[in-house]
Amino acid sequence: MKKKIKKNNLNLSCAKCSSPACVGSGPLARCEKHFLEDFDSHVRNAVREYHMIKPNEKVAVALSGGKDSTVMLHQLVQLSKRLPMRLIAILVDEGIADYRAPTIAVAKKECKKLRVPLHIVSFKSEFGLSLDSMLKKKGQAGACSFCGVFRRQLLQKAARRLKADKLALGHNLDDAAQTVLLNLYRNEPARLARFWPITESEDKKQHFVPRIRPLIRCSEKEVALWAALNSVPIHYGACPYAVEAMRQTVRAQLNQMEDRYPGTKVRIFNAFVKMRKGLVKAVEAGFSSSLSVCPQCGEISSGGFCGACRMLEKLKSGKK
Amino acid sequence: MLSIRLDGRPKKVKGTAATITELLALLSLSPQEALVRVDGKIRPEAFPLGGKNKIEVIRVVFGG
Numbered sequence: 001m002k003k004k005i006k007k008n009n010l011n012l013s014c015a016k017c018s019s020p021a022c023v024g025s026g027p028l029a030r031c032e033k034h035f036l037e038d039f040d041s042h043v044r045n046a047v048r049e050y051h052m053i054k055p056n057e058k059v060a061v062a063l064s065g066g067k068d069s070t071v072m073l074h075q076l077v078q079l080s081k082r083l084p085m086r087l088i089a090i091l092v093d094e095g096i097a098d099y100r101a102p103t104i105a106v107a108k109k110e111c112k113k114l115r116v117p118l119h120i121v122s123f124k125s126e127f128g129l130s131l132d133s134m135l136k137k138k139g140q141a142g143a144c145s146f147c148g149v150f151r152r153q154l155l156q157k158a159a160r161r162l163k164a165d166k167l168a169l170g171h172n173l174d175d176a177a178q179t180v181l182l183n184l185y186r187n188e189p190a191r192l193a194r195f196w197p198i199t200e201s202e203d204k205k206q207h208f209v210p211r212i213r214p215l216i217r218c219s220e221k222e223v224a225l226w227a228a229l230n231s232v233p234i235h236y237g238a239c240p241y242a243v244e245a246m247r248q249t250v251r252a253q254l255n256q257m258e259d260r261y262p263g264t265k266v267r268i269f270n271a272f273v274k275m276r277k278g279l280v281k282a283v284e285a286g287f288s289s290s291l292s293v294c295p296q297c298g299e300i301s302s303g304g305f306c307g308a309c310r311m312l313e314k315l316k317s318g319k320k
Numbered sequence: 321m322l323s324i325r326l327d328g329r330p331k332k333v334k335g336t337a338a339t340i341t342e343l344l345a346l347l348s349l350s351p352q353e354a355l356v357r358v359d360g361k362i363r364p365e366a367f368p369l370g371g372k373n374k375i376e377v378i379r380v381v382f383g384g
Contacts, residue, residue, distance in 0.1 A: 012366055022362045029364060067380065174352075174381075221352050224380030228355055228362060251381070255352040 023225055028262060032229055039226050042217040043075045047083070050197040052212040053166060056084050060164035060209070062155050063089040063111070063118070065103030067234040068170030070110055071223050072215050074232060076168060077114045079214075090158045090167075092151050093122040095130020102235045109233065121158045123150055127312065135241065137315050143241035149307035153299050159209040171213040174220040177265040178250045180272045185246070193283040194302075196276065201300065208300055219258075219265060322346075324375040341365040343375070353381040 014021050014031035021029035030038060047053055061076060063069045076087055091107050093100055104120070111118040124130045129137075131147055138146065159167040176195075183192035197216045201208035215223060227234045257264040293299070294306035301307075322333040322343065337343035340356045340363060347354075351365045357376040358367060369375065 012364060020361075021364045023364050025364055025366050032362075219352070220381055221355070224355055224378075225362065228378070252350075255350040255381075258352050259350055 022229070023222070025262075035222075035225065036229060039218060039222055040075070040078065042222075043214050044079060044082075046197060046217045047079065047212075047214050050212075050216075052168075052198050052214060053079075053083060053085055056086070057165035058086040058088065058163060059166045059168055059212075060155075060159040060162060061087060061089045061116070061168045062170065063091050063107050064170070065091070065106035065110075065235055066170070067224050067227050067232075068172055068215060068220075070106065070232055070234060071227050072168060072170045073110060073114060073116065074230065075214060077116065087116045088162055088164065089116050089118045090155055090162070091118060091120045092154050092158075093120055093124075094147055094151065095123050095132055096239065096241070097132055099237065099239055102237065106233055106235050119158060119162060121154055123154070126150075126154050126157070127308070129315070131241070134315060137318070138311075140241060144247070146311060147241065149311060153306065153308045156209060156300060160207055164209050167209045167211045169211055169213050170215055172215045172218050172220050172223050173265050173269060174251065174254065176213070176216055176272075177254055177268040178247055180268055181250050181254070182247060185250070189279060190283050191302075192272075193276065193280045195272075216269070217266075322375070324377055326377045327379055337369055339365065339369060340367045343369060343377070347377065349377070349379065354379050 012021055013019065013029060014034050015024075015027045015029045016034045017031060019031035019033070022032050023030050023035055053059060059076060061069065061073050063073055073087075073089060076085070079085075080087060089107065089111050091104060093104065108118060122130075123134070127134075127150060131143075131150075134146070134150075135143055155167060179195055180192065183189070183195070197213045198210055199212075200210040218226075224234070226232075254265060254268075292301055292303055294301040294304075294309055296305055296309045299306050299308065305313075322335070322337060324331055324333060324343070326347070333343070333346050335346045337346055340358070341351060343356070344351055344354055344365070355362055355378045356367075357363070357378070358369065358373050360374070
């Protein structure tokens with residue numbers, strides 16, 4: 001009986017200091033202090049390991065007001081005390097009624113508190129239509145991929161206009177593990193080969209602002225926990241169009257695996273890191289995995305016309 | 321019957337839960353998808369629950 005109680009207590013105590021744990025179990029159990037220390041070092045190490053930011057660079061944070069991007073903003077502000085950088089934030093207002101307004105309010109408040117200039121750009125001003133209007137014409141199927149094409153292009157344009165050296169995205173470990181599995185499920189080796197904590201264009205003339213992912217080593221739950229422990233006001237709401245079936249399925253599968261086999265997401269990402277070099281070579285031998293330029297708008301494309309131009313053309317012609 | 325708060329709103333949950341893991345199972349939530357505050361402190365999944373605890377579940381995984 002005594003042994004059983006001791007074992008249970010071990011699950012509830014920080015593996016580093018024996019204080020009450022707030023997360024994890026066994027050797028992974030952490031108290032608030034040690035969780036926060038670990039989290040900071042995951043971000044610092046990822047930035048250093050993948051050479052994401054050079055001293056004095058201008059870093060544009062893609063900020064939505066959701067938990068990932070808001071925590072990333074806080075982390076980069078903290079990191080800027082060790083690694084000097086100029087931070088700005090870019091928020092894309094897609095035009096989603098009853099969803100985007102609360103996150104814009106959070107973004108404005110946090111930027112003001114952290115003294116980071118915020119630039120808001122919108123689908124309406126850039127493409128002539130809000131996402132709501134686009135989806136009325138097109139229908140809601142595949143809304144996430146559709147929105148993502150325009151959002152990525154707009155972030156890239158805004159970062160370039162603001163002369164940013166890097167564009168920081170709030171992708172976390174869950175997103176990375178999901179992306180690896182999704183590209184395997186969909187038989188998309190070229191797309192998988194392009195995925196990396198820092199994404200650059202091979203053609204330097206394209207003025208592509210490299211995208212960085214400082215939270216790549218932090219799980220979605222850890223990001224939320226960091227926000228909760230630091231009283232960061234987060235808008236926990238679901239986008240009304242967020243019904244991308246396959247990613248949600250992969251997310252649920254991965255969470256089930258993580259529950260049964262803790263460390264699954266980290267192992268998937270680490271395995272990808274190990275095999276990526278070979279994957280890039282294999283893909284290059286077969287077909288191109290690098291980014292090129294859209295002949296219509298001059299933005300980044302994976303070949304031929306970019307996704308945004310193709311989709312806008314469809315919207316104009318009334319095709320679904 | 322358990323009385324908790326889910327995403328800030330009061331909720332009655334049918335069944336009993338000896339730990340946070342069991343409570344999340346009653347709510348059909350993965351421990352990866354939620355944070356749980358017990359009497360104001362965030363606790364790990366193995367944390368034992370008692371009848372008088374003030375329990376708050378915050379779902380953290382949303383799309384978009």
